[in-house]
Every structure is written in C-alpha cells, then in structure tokens.
Amino acid sequence: MLDVRTIFHEAAVLDHPRGRAVLERFPDAERVEVRAHQEIPGLYGNPGGVEDWVRNKRQVLVLGEKKSLSARPNGRSSDFIAPSTSNGCAMACAYCYVPRRKGYANPITVFTNIDRITGYLARHVERQGSKPAPNQCDPVDWVYDIGENGDCSVDALVSDNVRDLVDLFAGIDGAKASFATKFVNRELLGWDPRGGTRVRFSLMPERMAKLLDLRTTPVPERIAAVDDFVEAGYEVHLNFSPVVVHEGWQEEWRELLRQVADGVSAPARAQLACEVIFLTHNEALHEVNLGWHPRAEEWLWRPDLQEPKVSQSGQRNVRYRTPWKRRWVEDLRRLVEQELPECRIRYAF
Template sequence: MSVTRSTLLQVTRIYAEDAALELPRGQEIVARWPAADIVPVASHWQIPEVHGDEANVARWVRIKTQALVLGVKKSLVTRPNGRSADFIAPSTANGCAMACAYCYVPRRKGYSNPVTVFANIEQISRHLARHIAKQGVKTEPTQCDPEAWVYDIGENSDCSVDALLSENVRDLCDLFRMTPTAKASFATKFVNRDLLEWDPAGRVRIRFSLMPAAVAKVTDLRTSPMAERIAAINDFVEAGYEVHVNFSPVILTPDWIGEWTELFAQLDAALSARAKAQLACEVIFLTHNEQLHDVNLGWHPTAEELLWTPENQETKLSQNGGVNVRYRYGLKSRAVAQLEGLIARHLPYCRVRYAF
C-alpha cells in the first residue's frame, strides 16, 4: 500500500517558537494547516509533552502524524563529511513523519519524533551561498563527485517529506540549480512526485534508500513501498535529477544474501539505460542503539527481532560520543565483501561510492 500525503500528515497541533511565527516561512506553514491549534513554546528542543514523556512511546505514530514543530535554526554550521557528501549543510528540518525502526534521529529527541521545520530559510540559504562561494571550483575529484562540491541538505530529515510541509527544500534546490560548482544531495524513502516539476538541471542528487521488501515491511513503516521507489528512479532521471541509491541499512537476516540478490535483480530489470549510466550507490550496514531498542520495544517490538541481535553485534563509539552497536568486526567485514560481490555480479554498472 502506497503511503500518501494525507496518511503521513494530518496536523492538528503546531508547537511554535515566537520567532518562527514572525518569519514569512513560519506564517506560510501555519496557513497550510488553518485548523491546527498553535501552542507557543520557548524552544523547539524543549517540549515536555512531546519529547520528554515516556508515555508517548505508545503514541509514536500518532504524534508523527498530528504534531508539527516550528523553530528557528540558531547555529548555522556547514560541516565537512566526505562520505555521502563533501559537506553537511545546516538542517532546514529535524525529525520525520515516517517511522523507520532503526532511525537515529529519535535517539536525540527522546520519546517522540515529529518534524521540526526551521522557518529562517533565508538565513540558511545565505549561509550556504557564502560557503559555496568560498570553496570556489573543485580542482580535485573526491568519491562524492568528480567535479562539484556536494552538500547533503537532509541529514536529520527526509527532504521528500519536508517538501510536503514547506518550500524550504525547493528554495535550497533552486539555490543549487543556479550554482555551477555545487550540488545538493539527500536520501529519501518517500516518492514525492511533486519534485518532478522542479527542473533541478542536474544540480540535485536524490539517493533512494533501498532494502529487501520483506525486511522493509517490518522496519520501514509509513514509507513508500520498495517497488514504488524503484519505479520512480527512471522518472527522476528524466526530470533532470542525478539519482543514486542507498543500500541501507543492510540487516543480516538468516536469508540476507537471497533477499539482496532478489532486490538487485528487480532493480536491474526496472532501470533504463540512462538511469544505469549515471548510477552509483552507498552501502551502509545496520548500526543500532540500546536506548532506541528500549523505545522500539514500547511501540514496535517485532522490528527488534531483526535489529537487536546481541550474538552478532558489538559496541561502537560513534563520532559524536554515543554508544551504539554494530555487527561484529569479522562478521561485518565478510558481509561487506559478499554484498559488494553481489553488486558487481548483478549491477556491474553501479559504482560503489563507499561501503561500511
């Protein structure tokens, strides 16, 4: 069953900072939901009834559907990356209306994770334009792109869903469309066909996240079905987007090799020659977290049967100091090599940008 705008978002309450309501973008967003209650808040990070209440675990999906937060992005920092992109741009949103059981964003937000939209898009856009100008022309290729500086604009949200809420994503894509030295990039699990009308002129890279459909039915709740994501690739390429794929997260189920082999066969059969010619991928194996595991047990314990397998996992200290779990070193290194071999066999035209 395809997820739609109406099933994802039925906003009845908007938690809003005063500063966000004063900005044109904040006013535009409120106007989209005229029947919603406006709840003033001092900070988009400090909403006890949304973020701090353990009872909200049982209402996880309802809150994602009905609550929206409006804030102002205080710290505008563009960070070096080197994996998905050369740089991570300041977020224009945080959180997601979808409900993937392995998502890392709820680890920071607590017991609920509705979308927060930042209304100061003009300030964010000016920051990005200055940063791009400062880089100048890219003189040496990187694995991110041989010619353009790539900026991930959706680190903490899904931009295809964000585009249902405001014009923030379109504003950023328009900025990059007019910028010959840089590209925007974002990963997505939602097929938003409104984006096909945007004329990105090759300056926006969409990365459709793919995994075996049987696993996605358990872990990727409220997302576009895998067949719909695959079917959209050709259309987005024809519309002027660069389209890559994310094979992520790779979850080591008992039949993971057979499941991924089937997915690769489906992808190969669906792609046009033009889509194949520009295809590249990222491979990311599952990283989990004990706090998120505990939260998931309160609303979706079935997913944890796939995600939480202590016999196969070991602790990992993340770059920001958090303690996560990943597959044990030897097991993971063998699995990475096996999956790369499957890609080479079934999708020989698909360049693996990185795998970990």
C-alpha cells in the same frame, strides 16, 4: 502521511514569511507557543510518549528558528553536511538514528528562517572555489547533504524549504545538493533542478522493508520512480541501507538488485552510483522500540552478531562484529558487481 492537528511554534516564526506560510497551510491545527523548539514539555524526553510514537509523527508539527549555521565536513556521502532546514520525520523507520536526539518523540520540526540558511550556503560554496580533485562524493562538484536529520521528500509536504534549496543549487556551478529518501513525492518532478540535486533512493529487500520501513513508499514504487526523476533533471543514486544481516540475507539482496536492473532504464542505470551501509543500532532506541514495535527488534537487536561501539557523542551503539562485517561487506560488493554492474559503489561500510 500527515494530519497535522497541533503546531508547537516559537514566537519568532511569525516574523518569517515561511513560518506564516506553514501556519496558513494547516489553518485548523491548534497553535501552541513554546520558548524553544527543542524544549517542549510532554513531547520530548517523555517516556510515556512511546505509546503515541506514530500518532505524534502524523499529527504534530514543530516550527522554530535555526540558531547556529555551519556546514560540517563529511567526506562519505557528501563533502559537507548543510545546516538543517528541518529535523525529525513523519515516517517511522525502526532503525532511524534521529529520534535518539529527542527522546520518545520525533515529529517534523521545520526551521522558518530559510533565507538565512540559503544565504549562508551560497556564501559557503563561493568560499570553496573549484573542487581541486575528484573524490568518492563526486568527481567535479562539492556535494552538500541537505537532509541529514529528516527526509526532504516528506518535508516538501510541509513547506517550500526543500524547493528553495533545489532552486539554489540549480543556479550554482560547482556544487550540488544531495538527500536520501524513502518517500516518492512526485511534486518534485515539476521542479527544475538542472542537475544540481542528487536524490538517493534508499532501498532494502521488500520483506525487511515491510517490517522496518514503516509509513514509507513501498520499495517497488521507489525503484519505479528512478527513471522519472532522472528525466526531470535530478541525478539519482541509490542508498542500500541499512543492510540487516539474517539467515538468507544475501539472496534477498540479490533479488532486490535484479529488481533494480529490470526496473530501471539503461540511461538511468548508466548514471547510477550507490552507498552500502550496514546496520548500526542504538541501545536507547532499542528500548524505545520495545514499547511500540518489538517485532522489529528481533531483527535489529542481535547480540549474537553484534558488538558494542560508543559513538563520538557518547551514544551506546551496536554494530556487526568487525571480522564478520568485513566479509559481509565484500559479499554485498560482489552481488552488486554481478547483478547491477553499471552501478558504481561510492563507499561501503
């Protein structure tokens, strides 16, 4: 997964124990000091970098400080989006939205001021008090997404930031951490989450995953890990995402749901819930993908099925046409109810 050869780092990361620990973890990597983690000449915003898309993910690491801290309200997957302890990813999912913010490169950036971030989160949880009423995020706890901009299971290969967050929420009543993942990192099974962390294994039919979920854990292994993570003290949900529409997609999803039903124990199925998210693609990412993985775009870029949508940040996105998508969402809802009835759908769009 990682063969770190170059570490770009802000000077201040050497002032943090976490920064020094990460540098010690990769002693043979070249160290390049930079002014700011998001401004690295030749890496970000370099159109020629598309040729090194996967190599950068595997061989480059960036270290910096998280400057501003905020827990943004969410209301879908979580009540709040926690301040990031990282962004970027070593995996190479063709539909991932995170590279849009960097431009042509998306290696992992680790923020080394973890003590400041965990302190902020502890205070934020305390200010919320008890959750006043159940919602789709959770019936009891405030839920904080700790992995919006990366994959925490992979981040745990680089630093102890994720473990610090799991330990934090293990000791807090009334709140839990949550993150989606496509990578089975069994080191997490040795931690003690005490029900304070929700792991959401992202799944899609295996044929599509082999084409679009590059450098990730195979789907059957993700399914097989559900029981182990439940036994280790995690709450485990599923993230059916993204749903990519093509001829025969419903039957592929029916087969996947049957694989889950057959591969997950009754106690684990009893605590399952899921999210269903249909594909939203991005015009700029489409152009990037044409430079390194054009075959994926045959499935992701479907003008015959999609309509434009400008995001709140001004990004030019495409999504499935509204009347059709509404019907397809209901199709998948029915499939889940038929094939995996124990699994509550928290939301679908």
